[in-house]
Each structure stands twice: as structure tokens, then as C-alpha cells.
Amino acid sequence: MVETILVTQPEFDKAKAVFQTADGFNCESAPAEEKILAGIIAARRIRVVVAGPDPYRKDIYESLGKAKGALIARFGVGHNGIDKALARKYNIIVTNTPGTLDTSVAEHAIFLMGSLARHVNSLDSQIRTGRFVGQTGIELQGKTLGIIGFGNIGKRVAAIAHFGFGMRVIAADSRPLPETKENQTKFLSEHGLALYTSDSEQVFRQADIVSIHLPSLQSTRHFVNKARLELMKPGAFLINTARGEIIDEIALHDALSSGKLEGAALDVFETEPYQPIQPGKDLRQMENVLLTPHIGSNTREANNRMAVSCLENIRNFIAGRYELLARVD
Incomplete structure (x- = not known):
């Protein structure tokens, strides 16, 4: 069965071609707003989300926590918006994309x-x-x-x-x-x-x-x-x-x-x-x-590199190769 990966809409749009042609995954765009995103995760039993810089404070962790092992793959390097303590509480791994931007x-x-x-x-x-x-x-x-x-x-x-x-x-x-x-x-x-x-x-x-x-x-x-x-x-x-x-x-x-x-x-x-x-x-x-509105990393080239790096983290997560993950949790 092909795993469905939710990608927050702004990040999906930045590297649409990479996500749409991802080998072995079904990458779908999803709203970045936490309550809506968390509801989709819970309803569809999603365990992997590619997330942008938006702050996530509660609901997303509770929804992903039901998977008994989940991943938030940050599309970017900074990860201030992710609550690492809640991620650990719900057994959620958090990764980023170092060197891409x-x-x-x-x-x-x-x-x-x-x-x-x-x-x-x-x-x-x-x-x-x-x-x-x-x-x-x-x-x-x-x-x-x-x-x-x-x-x-x-x-x-x-x-x-x-x-x-x-x-x-x-x-x-x-x-x-x-x-x-x-x-x-x-x-x-x-x-x-x-x-x-x-x-x-x-x-x-x-x-x-x-x-x-x-x-x-x-x-x-x-x-x-x-x-x-x-x-x-x-x-x-x-x-x-x-x-x-x-x-x-x-x-x-x-x-x-x-x-x-x-x-x-x-x-x-x-x-x-x-x-x-x-x-x-x-x-x-x-x-x-x-x-300028936080666009230092927002180039076509960097966006594609970040998407590729996210997918590599996801592949390693699904395969259980945790030692290869770019973890920030």
C-alpha cells in the first residue's frame, strides 16, 4: 500500500513537481492551519507530515501521536515552530533539511x-x-x-x-x-x-x-x-x-x-x-x-532541494533507518 504524505500547502506549491513525482509516496497538499491539518491527520490516520514554518502548539501532536510513531519533516532548516517536548511526548520524530538553503x-x-x-x-x-x-x-x-x-x-x-x-x-x-x-x-x-x-x-x-x-x-x-x-x-x-x-x-x-x-x-x-x-x-x-518577508530561502533551487531532502528523511523514517535522519527533536 502506498503511503500518503501530507504536505502543507505553501510548501507543496513551492516544490510541486518534486512532490507530485515522489517515488513510492502519494504526496498531497493540506492546509497549514493546525486544527484543520490535525483533523485530516486523525481522520486519515496519517503518520508523516511535511510542515513549513507555521507554529504548531497542540493538536497536530495529539493527532500524529495516535500513529504510535510519526514524523514531522520540516521543509527548511529552522524549527522554532515545532514543540519538541510535545513531539517527544507523542513519539514523533522531527527532521529538517540542513545545507539546502x-x-x-x-x-x-x-x-x-x-x-x-x-x-x-x-x-x-x-x-x-x-x-x-x-x-x-x-x-x-x-x-x-x-x-x-x-x-x-x-x-x-x-x-x-x-x-x-x-x-x-x-x-x-x-x-x-x-x-x-x-x-x-x-x-x-x-x-x-x-x-x-x-x-x-x-x-x-x-x-x-x-x-x-x-x-x-x-x-x-x-x-x-x-x-x-x-x-x-x-x-x-x-x-x-x-x-x-x-x-x-x-x-x-x-x-x-x-x-x-x-x-x-x-x-x-x-x-x-x-x-x-x-x-x-x-x-x-x-x-x-x-x-523583505522572510524570503531568503525562497528560490526555486532551494525549494527543490528542501523537498528532496524532506523525501529522503521520509524514506529513511519509513525504512527504519533512523540513524540517517536529520533529526532536530
Whole structure:
């Protein structure tokens, strides 16, 4: 009997061809809303769901729990919306798709950087209202890019910025450098780094542009706060394509409105869809802020890779090859 896999509708639509031609499965689109999805799972005795970033708090776990062994395959890398404690309670494995979206997110960070440097957002708005007046920008070549969080995406951003644009790149991460001097030199050279440090404040102080690439953890919540923003150079830019809660949006609003920072570009937000933390501090009302709706990973190529990775996790789950799963539970 062919197993039916429910795929939440937005994710199904992003990689429809991959899901429709999945070998050995019947992949069906289903509403992402938790109560409706949970009802379908219970009625049809489904045990595998491919889920997007929507938060799931209760019903889906109770419904999948009836299968006595189930899988939530996250379409993406972040898994904040999945309650891992409830998943464990109901014997539900949770997986994600590591490595599938690194290039797309890194490229988006670079595009946001360039848009800030040349005021693309404000100039586009002006020309649409009949104003044909230039605004002086900056070159990226020779500028110092600071990367906070040097995982796979941070490394990709560093390579594009240094080898492609001739930027001086410095990075901060908690992971230590290789032990030997020879390997340290090789590491810096391979990744186009002028400096690698565990002291993030050093990066905030030196960088003309800071790009955030940290994971969402309790320890990284509001990591970019008032104190760290005050360390940044006057006229610096800030970019976040990681997770919204890493930046204190009120402190960022204050730094932008005071002129401390020249601009910021955000693809992620504390609340999504975006809502200001305080009504009087709405980032959407600021001309020096560029906003995109969490689309860093939303490319055809990354979507197809995420779908393929989901299906691989599902095949390994059904076959009992649990050691091969990209587990995050």
C-alpha cells in the first residue's frame, strides 16, 4: 500500500513537481492551519507530515501521536515552530533539511547589502512618485564586512563578499580556530577572512556593514541589543537574514532614527507577519530600512532541494533507518 504524505500547502506549491513525482509516496497538499491539518491527520490516520514554518502548539501532536510513531519533516532548516517536548511526548520524530538553503540565503544577504549601499529601496520609491533625483551611495570594495555567526551561510557570505567584491571580511563565532598556526592561516585564506574572533564586540566596532547569521537560541535572543548597536560605527549598516528575535527591534529603531546607523535590511522579524513591538516604533515607516518577508530561502533551487531532502528523511523514517535522519527533536 502506498503511503500518503501530507504536505502543507505553501510548501507543496513551492516544490510541486518534486512532490507530485515522489517515488513510492502519494504526496498531497493540506492546509497549514493546525486544527484543520490535525483533523485530516486523525481522520486519515496519517503518520508523516511535511510542515513549513507555521507554529504548531497542540493538536497536530495529539493527532500524529495516535500513529504510535510519526514524523514531522520540516521543509527548511529552522524549527522554532515545532514543540519538541510535545513531539517527544507523542513519539514523533522531527527532521529538517540542513545545507539546502545556504546559497539562497547568502545571496539574499549580499543583495540586501548592495541595495543598502546604493539606496535602491528609497530611490525606487522616489522615481515611482515622479522624483528623478540621485542619491549618493558607497562602493562595497574595500569596506569591512562583519559577520556574526560563521556557519555555512556566514562562510558563503564571506566568500562572495571578499572574493567577489573585494571586501575586507571579519567574523565572530564561538567555535575556535584550528589548533596549528598553519591550519589557522589556511582557514582564514580559504574563507577570505582578515580576522576571526570569539569577541563579537570587536566585529561590531570595526565593521562598516554587519550581517547576522546566528541560530535562534535562548542565548542569542536580542543578541543585537542597544549596547552592541552603540558599538557600531556611525553610518554603519545592519543586515539580518537569520532569525528575527536575534535583534532588539526597538533598539534598532532608536539607532536608525537617531542617525547612529545609516540603514538596515531585514528579512526576518520578531513577529511574523511583521508587527511593530511598539506602535510608535514601526520599521515600515522608516525610509532607511529595507524589508523583505522572510524570503531568503525562497528560490526555486532551494525549494527543490528542501523537498528532496524532506523525501529522503521520509524514506529513511519509513525504512527504519533512523540513524540517517536529520533529526532536530
